[in-house]
Amino acid sequence: MSENDGQRFDRLPATAADREVDGRATREAVVDWWENRFGIPAETFDDHTFWEKGAGKIWIFAGDAPSPIAIEGLGMTFLRTRQEHWKPTTDAVQRFGRLATKNVFELTDEQAERFVDGQDQEIPYDGDWGYVIAAHEIAGDREPIGVGLYVYGELKSTVPKGRQRSV
Amino acid sequence: MEPFQRYRDVVDDFEAFIDACERSLSMAVRVNTLKATPEQVERAFDEAGIGYERADWHPHVVRVETDTPGVTWPSIHGWVHGQEEVSAIPASVLAPEPGDRVLDACAAPGSKATQLAAEMQDEGTLVANDNNLGRLSALRFNCERLGVTNVAVTNRDARNFSLKPFAAEDEHEGPQFDRVLVDAPCSCEGTIRKNPDALDGWSEDHVAGIAGVQKGILRRAIQVTRDGGHVVYSTCTFAPEENEAVLDHVLQKEDCRLVDYDLALEHDDGLTGWRDTEFDPQVAKAKRVYPHQNDTGGFFTAKLEVSA
Numbered sequence: 001m002s003e004n005d006g007q008r009f010d011r012l013p014a015t016a017a018d019r020e021v022d023g024r025a026t027r028e029a030v031v032d033w034w035e036n037r038f039g040i041p042a043e044t045f046d047d048h049t050f051w052e053k054g055a056g057k058i059w060i061f062a063g064d065a066p067s068p069i070a071i072e073g074l075g076m077t078f079l080r081t082r083q084e085h086w087k088p089t090t091d092a093v094q095r096f097g098r099l100a101t102k103n104v105f106e107l108t109d110e111q112a113e114r115f116v117d118g119q120d121q122e123i124p125y126d127g128d129w130g131y132v133i134a135a136h137e138i139a140g141d142r143e144p145i146g147v148g149l150y151v152y153g154e155l156k157s158t159v160p161k162g163r164q165r166s167v
Numbered sequence: 168m169e170p171f172q173r174y175r176d177v178v179d180d181f182e183a184f185i186d187a188c189e190r191s192l193s194m195a196v197r198v199n200t201l202k203a204t205p206e207q208v209e210r211a212f213d214e215a216g217i218g219y220e221r222a223d224w225h226p227h228v229v230r231v232e233t234d235t236p237g238v239t240w241p242s243i244h245g246w247v248h249g250q251e252e253v254s255a256i257p258a259s260v261l262a263p264e265p266g267d268r269v270l271d272a273c274a275a276p277g278s279k280a281t282q283l284a285a286e287m288q289d290e291g292t293l294v295a296n297d298n299n300l301g302r303l304s305a306l307r308f309n310c311e312r313l314g315v316t317n318v319a320v321t322n323r324d325a326r327n328f329s330l331k332p333f334a335a336e337d338e339h340e341g342p343q344f345d346r347v348l349v350d351a352p353c354s355c356e357g358t359i360r361k362n363p364d365a366l367d368g369w370s371e372d373h374v375a376g377i378a379g380v381q382k383g384i385l386r387r388a389i390q391v392t393r394d395g396g397h398v399v400y401s402t403c404t405f406a407p408e409e410n411e412a413v414l415d416h417v418l419q420k421e422d423c424r425l426v427d428y429d430l431a432l433e434h435d436d437g438l439t440g441w442r443d444t445e446f447d448p449q450v451a452k453a454k455r456v457y458p459h460q461n462d463t464g465g466f467f468t469a470k471l472e473v474s475a
């Protein structure tokens with residue numbers, strides 16, 4: 001097994017049997033994770049490839065590219081792996097979270113405003129602890145805002161500083 | 168406005184031009200069709216009590232009645248991107264299609280790159296390049312916020328942009344592009360309504376210096392485009408040295424021609440001469456948008472086809 005090289009993008013192996021770099025997530029595990037955690041069907045990602053650059057940082061790219069590739073960016077940051085609880089990015093949840101069927105918190109207008117402002121709030125919920133999708137209703141539909149961490153009856157906002165807003 | 172005196176003889180109704188340059192510009196956003204439709208955006212603005220008006224020349228450009236479009240829900244969701252109205256011209260002239268291979272040679276901070284990705288419906292590959300690493304992080308931020316996944320970001324001097332990183336294992340170079348946008352660094356005269364200090368430091372030497380860079384970037388863009396492919400060259404400046412003279416130079420040096428295109432904004436044709444210099448008559452196919460014509464910023468756009 002070789003080590004992860006943080007200066008370039010490497011395409012994820014399809015399955016564990018194809019793995020050449022220690023600890024690297026597989027495409028199968030990434031797609032399964034979204035399906036298990038949020039009910040987002042695996043086929044959603046059929047036209048995308050997944051890449052690692054920087055230990056544990058997984059990127060999603062439409063189409064394909066030669067692997068490895070040493071450039072500045074490839075698609076969108078998607079998921080943080082190589083830690084006990086994998087964590088989706090705000091941008092990934094905004095882009096793909098409409099398809100989620102579970103672990104979605106539907107917030108009221110006031111709760112949504114607090115959430116996007118980076119505030120934590122106590123909200124009763126009987127689902128799983130862990131990373132959840134915070135959403136609200138806008139223009140007649142449910143729209144994902146970002147990633148929350150639900151623990152001890154509290155919804156913690158993980159909206160990055162640069163994306164927090166006081167609406 | 169002193170530097171603009173040079174345009175007294177080329178701009179129709181010069182007084183109206185100067186008047187417009189002195190007025191501030193209203194805010195506009197572009198609907199990001201990767202995430203929302205214009206109807207959804209309008210409904211969301213209605214819910215937020217924000218007034219708006221759709222531009223009549225472009226289905227995705229909306230003038231909004233707020234000074235801070237960035238703190239509205241449509242922006243937080245990446246449904247809209249704050250973008251000056253004329254800045255939406257070049258990507259719609261390049262008009263890439265889903266599946267195309269497209270290069271944005273001077274892409275940061277990504278207003279036009281994200282528009283290109285939306286026109287491509289996030290299918291095919293968009294290479295977004297800029298030589299300024301700090302500005303590239305703004306580009307990445309904007310691409311991610313708008314939900315773009317088909318972008319590959321590179322940090323090169325566009326004058327010697329390399330196809331090598333995209334080479335398949337048994338090949339030396341990556342594939343050429345179907346379409347390239349060169350939204351060149353420029354003296355930014357046309358942004359005067361947004362940045363009242365845009366003309367600070369203006370000099371003919373400065374203009375001549377940038378023109379040299381622009382020529383190098385446009386030539387390389389043509390070299391990395393496939394035969395029959397298209398290149399759009401744009402600037403937000405009026406200086407003919409940075410516009411028609413750059414086209415004239417590249418028409419002489421590279422195998423390409425200028426082509427016609429439609430633009431539903433009032434505009435002037437490219438200038439076929441400036442001071443003592445005559446340009447290749449093809450440069451008349453380029454279009455100049457002046458601030459007083461449509462109450463916008465100033466802009467220059469030309470479309471080229473690479474010859475077989």
Ligand SMILES: C[S@@+](CC[C@H](N)C(=O)[O-])C[C@H]1O[C@@H](n2cnc3c(N)ncnc32)[C@H](O)[C@@H]1O
Pocket residue numbers: 254272273274275276277278279280296297298299302323324325326350351352353380384
């Ligand atoms: C007019 S701005 C581009 C705006 C961008 N297209 C957008 O819509 O957001 C010009 C860009 O060219 C970049 N630039 C300047 N010289 C360059 C060069 N030699 N190679 C590549 N990029 C260059 C600057 O860093 C700047 O970001």
